[in-house]
Amino acid sequence: MKKTVKIIIAIVILAIVIATTMIIQKFFVTNRPPTADAGHDLYVDPGQPVIFNGISYDTDGKIVLEEWDFDGDGKFDWNSTATSSPPTYTFFEPNRSYRAVYRVTDNGGLSSSDICNVYVEPIPLFSMIMEKTNFSTSEPINVTISLKNLKNRSIFMSAPSFGFGNVGFTIIDSNLRILKRRDIIIPGIPEIIKLAPHQTVTYTITNLQLSYNLTLGKYLIKAWYFSGMGEVIPNQWVGTLYSEMCTITIKDTT
CATH class of the missing domain: 2.60.40.10 (Immunoglobulins)
Known part of the structure; x- marks a missing residue:
């Protein structure tokens, strides 16, 4: 009798482990990273405000956060949860280039990034x-x-x-x-x-x-x-x- 109980307990534990593994595998398989598109490269005049138009989507969830690092210094200057204003930045130093980073995060915690090159042109x-x-x-x-x-x-x-x-x-x-x-x-x-x-x-x-x-x-x-x-x-x-x-x-x- 004791042997039978042990077998049943072992089978139950094994079933729980298998089910849990399947759930975890299913979660990680279906929760694919979102897609971020920072748009085409920009040529701007110094002192002229620039509005960035990133596009993003998530095939198995939704985007919960958008962020922009306008000048590529590693610090995100704008995020969608802090403001409803469009991502806008002004570059003042002429004849320089920057790598603006667009990052999006989905409701599963995964994120993706894309780069938009910004060329600040010389003043005529x-x-x-x-x-x-x-x-x-x-x-x-x-x-x-x-x-x-x-x-x-x-x-x-x-x-x-x-x-x-x-x-x-x-x-x-x-x-x-x-x-x-x-x-x-x-x-x-x-x-x-x-x-x-x-x-x-x-x-x-x-x-x-x-x-x-x-x-x-x-x-x-x-x-x-x-x-x-x-x-x-x-x-x-x-x-x-x-x-x-x-x-x-x-x-x-x-």
């Missing part, structure tokens, strides 16, 4: 050269503007017109107060300039009437320009606004 060169720096109160100014595309792709450049012209200038006094914003239409300069990779264009602006009605003293002349990928939809551009400044002196020549 913009130079503004004054023919001279000393002017009388009624003397026009001659300016040479040069635009150079340092990128390996075509870009669009333009000084913002504020709705009135194709080159924008701002005059600032020594206390950094804006005295005058001048938008002018200059013959021969297109409103939007398309530059091929590494192309340079130069324009000379003559008789620019900026110094009129200014009192004696030193001033900063700031010329604004826009660099970007072009018009995505009518009147809405993707790009970055930059500026260049020169110092002039208005003096009494009488």
